[in-house]
Amino acid sequence: MSDNIIELSGVAKRFVKGKDTISIFDHLDFTVPRGDFVALMGPSGSGKTTLLNLLGAIDRPTAGEIRIQGQRIDSLSEGELARWRGTHIGFIFQFYNLMPMLTAAQNVELPLLLTRLDSRARRRNVETALKIVELADRANHTPREMSGGQQQRTAIARAIVSDPPLLLCDEPTGDLDRDTANEILSVLQLLNRDLGKTIVMVTHDPEAAKFASRVLHLDKGRFAERTTAP
Amino acid sequence: MNDFTLIRKNLTRRRLRAGLLIFSIFIAFLIFGMLGAVRHVFSGENIKIADDRLVTVNKINFTQSLPVAYVERIRAVPGVRAVSYANWFGGYYQDPKNQLFTFAVEPESWLATHPELQIDDAARKDWLGRRDGLLVGEAAALKWGWKIGDRVPLSSNIYSQKSNGSHSWDFTIIGLYTVADPNVSTNAVLFNHAYFDESVSFGRDTIGLVVLTVDNPAMNEQVGRAIDAMFANSPAETATDTAKAFNKAFAAQFGDIAMIVTLVVGAAFITILMIVGNTMVMAIRERTREIGVMKSLGFPARRILLLVLGESLLLSFAGGIPGIAVATVSVGLLGHALGDFVQGLTMTPGILATALALMTGLGFCTGILPAWKAMRLDIVTALGRS
Ligand SMILES: Nc1ncnc2c1ncn2[C@@H]1O[C@H](COP(=O)(O)OP(=O)(O)OP(=O)(O)O)[C@@H](O)[C@H]1O
Ligand SMILES: [Mg+2]
Numbered sequence: 001m002s003d004n005i006i007e008l009s010g011v012a013k014r015f016v017k018g019k020d021t022i023s024i025f026d027h028l029d030f031t032v033p034r035g036d037f038v039a040l041m042g043p044s045g046s047g048k049t050t051l052l053n054l055l056g057a058i059d060r061p062t063a064g065e066i067r068i069q070g071q072r073i074d075s076l077s078e079g080e081l082a083r084w085r086g087t088h089i090g091f092i093f094q095f096y097n098l099m100p101m102l103t104a105a106q107n108v109e110l111p112l113l114l115t116r117l118d119s120r121a122r123r124r125n126v127e128t129a130l131k132i133v134e135l136a137d138r139a140n141h142t143p144r145e146m147s148g149g150q151q152q153r154t155a156i157a158r159a160i161v162s163d164p165p166l167l168l169c170d171e172p173t174g175d176l177d178r179d180t181a182n183e184i185l186s187v188l189q190l191l192n193r194d195l196g197k198t199i200v201m202v203t204h205d206p207e208a209a210k211f212a213s214r215v216l217h218l219d220k221g222r223f224a225e226r227t228t229a230p
Numbered sequence: 231m232n233d234f235t236l237i238r239k240n241l242t243r244r245r246l247r248a249g250l251l252i253f254s255i256f257i258a259f260l261i262f263g264m265l266g267a268v269r270h271v272f273s274g275e276n277i278k279i280a281d282d283r284l285v286t287v288n289k290i291n292f293t294q295s296l297p298v299a300y301v302e303r304i305r306a307v308p309g310v311r312a313v314s315y316a317n318w319f320g321g322y323y324q325d326p327k328n329q330l331f332t333f334a335v336e337p338e339s340w341l342a343t344h345p346e347l348q349i350d351d352a353a354r355k356d357w358l359g360r361r362d363g364l365l366v367g368e369a370a371a372l373k374w375g376w377k378i379g380d381r382v383p384l385s386s387n388i389y390s391q392k393s394n395g396s397h398s399w400d401f402t403i404i405g406l407y408t409v410a411d412p413n414v415s416t417n418a419v420l421f422n423h424a425y426f427d428e429s430v431s432f433g434r435d436t437i438g439l440v441v442l443t444v445d446n447p448a449m450n451e452q453v454g455r456a457i458d459a460m461f462a463n464s465p466a467e468t469a470t471d472t473a474k475a476f477n478k479a480f481a482a483q484f485g486d487i488a489m490i491v492t493l494v495v496g497a498a499f500i501t502i503l504m505i506v507g508n509t510m511v512m513a514i515r516e517r518t519r520e521i522g523v524m525k526s527l528g529f530p531a532r533r534i535l536l537l538v539l540g541e542s543l544l545l546s547f548a549g550g551i552p553g554i555a556v557a558t559v560s561v562g563l564l565g566h567a568l569g570d571f572v573q574g575l576t577m578t579p580g581i582l583a584t585a586l587a588l589m590t591g592l593g594f595c596t597g598i599l600p601a602w603k604a605m606r607l608d609i610v611t612a613l614g615r616s
Contacts, residue, residue: 007457034269034532058526085527097523111527113233121270122231158527225412 005068005166005198006055011064013050025221037192037199038210046218048202052073052168056089056170057081086114090159096151098143105139108157113214129157149180156187169201173208185211237540247297251307251506251513258502259585262495263557266581269491281447285476286440286457289467295436304440307456309449315437318387323374331418334426343441346409353405353425361425364401367416375401392431442545507596510542514600521604522612542597551588
């Protein structure tokens with residue numbers, strides 16, 4: 001198996017709106033090695049979210065191949081993709097996207113309902129995930145009772161609880177102040193360094209990008225790479 | 231946490247909305263249960279009557295009388311085993327609102343044609359021997375606190391005495407009758423037709439109905455036709471039918487209550503269906519983004535469908551079960567209070583089963599559209615542009 005966790009070759013993505021066809025990528029080749037922490041930057045509308053959607057298999061390419069851990073995901077069925085996402089991908093969104101009626105612990109437990117773990121094992125995994133994001137004391141709080149930073153920590157715990165190898169973050173600090181953003185980014189860094197998670201993070205914030213091990217600029221369907229100092 | 235926790239929490243996330251919906255479903259099933267029991271009473275389905283018993287009444291309608299001479303002629307019809315007759319007395323006790331099922335009957339033949347009535351030998355002897363004897367059903371005696379030997383005046387809202395014009399007759403309770411089958415009522419009050427006939431101011435030698443038993447229920451129709459043919463083209467033509475059918479027709483004089491009840495319940499349910507269905511669609515639409523998130527976490531489309539359907543089913547049962555339960559209790563209490571008059575006002579297994587089927591149907595119908603939409607929801611669209 002290749003050492004690249006993500007391999008895109010010749011990926012095209014076009015949206016058809018009536019008579020118009022918007023082409024986001026024409027022929028994108030892109031690889032990410034296992035254990036990398038990539039910051040993805042670029043102007044609004046350049047296709048960053050679209051790319052993350054393709055990587056997380058919640059959207060399909062118009063053409064080309066996408067391999068994650070060596071497996072072609074662009075040809076899986078909807079049902080197979082759902083199962084695949086549950087075990088391979090952790091999504092982290094700008095607006096946290098927690099279930100408002102569930103506590104932090106229940107939100108984190110949600111992906112585990114898709115596994116065969118019994119309730120004791122699930123509880124243990126939830127505790128571990130909440131400990132990693134330093135939110136064990138908020139386990140029984142609902143999103144309404146938590147700050148933005150705490151909600152994002154909960155979302156991160158939810159993303160890692162089923163131990164996926166790849167985390168996809170779309171502007172995870174876009175709605176947070178500087179200090180809170182840095183805390184969240186430190187958590188991501190820790191997940192990358194200590195737990196070996198591969199992370200692709202979309203951001204508009206150059207400060208945030210500094211936490212990554214390299215920065216990719218997406219513009220007009222092409223990449224331009226700049227590596228930050230470690 | 232499990233899927234049911236999710237369903238429950240989704241349902242109750244807006245407490246006021248959920249509460250109002252549950253309450254309206256509760257009311258719908260309360261109405262359904264109560265009116266269902268009432269409908270059952272008036273449909274006549276509940277009345278247990280021997281299969282081999284026929285009733286002959288005036289063809290015009292059963293309030294018109296027949297000549298008493300018909301009794302003997304009917305007795306001669308082949309296949310007829312026993313014949314008796316009765317007049318509806320229109321009786322009440324003390325106050326016109328204390329209506330009684332009072333019949334003036336020919337004592338011996340009445341017992342012969344109604345073998346389900348059980349009386350002891352002493353009562354039988356008095357009943358056949360005493361002109362003013364009153365044979366009272368167990369339920370009626372219980373209701374009015376009557377004992378054997380009591381002197382009871384009964385008034386008629388139809389007849390009066392020829393001697394003094396009084397509407398009231400004096401009786402002596404000579405016995406109680408019981409029945410073995412709890413579905414058979416014991417609320418009738420019976421007295422000697424001869425006592426009535428000799429003292430009544432009008433309507434002598436006429437009777438309200440003839441009751442007969444046949445040798446074999448298979449002959450019901452044949453015997454009935456023979457009787458009606460015998461009196462065809464006479465001043466008092468007859469209509470003979472099974473006692474069962476007669477009771478049904480008797481119930482139908484209250485209007486087609488079954489039909490009215492069906493319409494009322496139907497209207498209530500269509501309203502509920504639209505309100506709950508619309509609310510479910512709105513509730514799920516509000517959660518578009520969350521559903522997208524769940525799918526991104528790996529929840530398969532089918533599971534999303536089941537979660538939404540489970541929610542509408544839970545909603546339906548959360549209102550429906552208490553509704554039908556309260557209806558059951560209320561019908562039980564009402565049935566007890568009205569026991570003498572409205573025989574068979576109880577919650578039947580059929581009504582309960584129909585209610586459960588309706589709850590399932592309501593839950594399914596109100597949930598299937600939003601569930602289907604949620605299942606088909608595209609993740610990228612659901613997560614929206616941020
Ligand atoms: N479903 C769609 N139908 C049509 N066009 C779409 C659709 N989704 C995205 N686009 C278009 O694709 C382009 C890229 O969108 P995308 O969301 O990937 O940009 P982005 O780089 O994430 O932008 P931002 O930084 O503002 O989040 C935009 O021009 C957008 O209008
Ligand atoms: Mg974007």
